[in-house]
Amino acid sequence: MGVIELNHPLVSHKLTILRDKNTGTKEFREIIGELSTLLCYEALKDAKTDEIQIETPICTMKAHKLNEDNYAFVPILRAGTGMLDGLIRIMPNAKIGHIGMYRNEETLKPVKYYYKTPKDLANREVIVLDPMLATGGSGIDALTMLKEDGATKLKFLCIIAAPEGIKKMQEIHPDVPIYCAAIDEHLNENGYIVPGLGDAGDRIFGTK
Numbered sequence: 001m002g003v004i005e006l007n008h009p010l011v012s013h014k015l016t017i018l019r020d021k022n023t024g025t026k027e028f029r030e031i032i033g034e035l036s037t038l039l040c041y042e043a044l045k046d047a048k049t050d051e052i053q054i055e056t057p058i059c060t061m062k063a064h065k066l067n068e069d070n071y072a073f074v075p076i077l078r079a080g081t082g083m084l085d086g087l088i089r090i091m092p093n094a095k096i097g098h099i100g101m102y103r104n105e106e107t108l109k110p111v112k113y114y115y116k117t118p119k120d121l122a123n124r125e126v127i128v129l130d131p132m133l134a135t136g137g138s139g140i141d142a143l144t145m146l147k148e149d150g151a152t153k154l155k156f157l158c159i160i161a162a163p164e165g166i167k168k169m170q171e172i173h174p175d176v177p178i179y180c181a182a183i184d185e186h187l188n189e190n191g192y193i194v195p196g197l198g199d200a201g202d203r204i205f206g207t208k
């Protein structure tokens with residue numbers, strides 16, 4: 001288990017636009033969606049498929065089918081919801097949960113305000129979404145709640161991860177692989193990722 005960083009010129013290009021402070025809400029949101037699709041593609045590399053028989057216009061063949069119903073996507077509110085479209089575009093039948101959490105700007109500790117997930121988490125692969133893994137507090141608490149609710153197969157998808165958050169998450173949840181588009185340098189004194197992209201929620205929803 002480890003950290004998987006998407007390493008691709010197209011991803012670097014998209015990240016450049018995302019990080020630019022002059023990029024507007026519409027484009028920012030679109031690129032969060034596109035990068036999320038690519039993260040999902042990478043995270044499903046080891047997905048199990050069932051063999052079925054189909055008929056093409058030419059002949060019958062054995063083909064592979066993914067049971068989308070076995071998956072649950074769980075965005076952390078609110079910024080994580082910005083990633084959701086990018087995943088359900090390619091996995092429209094996955095179940096969806098929500099965890100409401102915000103980071104207290106002074107203590108940097110996560111505060112939970114909502115929790116609703118699909119039933120039978122134990123039988124699903126649970127993919128947690130949050131664009132920013134900074135101190136790791138929010139992501140770690142979300143994974144802990146999901147485990148307490150029965151989840152055993154978890155993955156964490158983010159756009160940018162800080163080394164500090166990765167280290168802490170791997171200490172507490174070593175079984176959960178982290179997929180990210182980029183690993184940045186460090187956190188600043190306010191707990192923001194440097195160079196980062198600023199406040200992901202505010203940029204997705206245009207609230208600042």
Ligand code: PRP
Pocket residue numbers: 076077078079080101102103104108110130131132133134135136137138139165191199200201202
């Ligand atoms: C941001 C981000 C993560 C959290 C990351 O959310 O979306 O949830 O901060 O920081 P951490 O790793 O130090 O916990 P924020 O609290 O700004 O809430 P929002 O999504 O409602 O904007």
Ligand code: URA
Pocket residue numbers: 132134191192193194196197198199200201
């Ligand atoms: N949350 C954000 O939205 N951005 C950061 O850089 C850190 C936490």
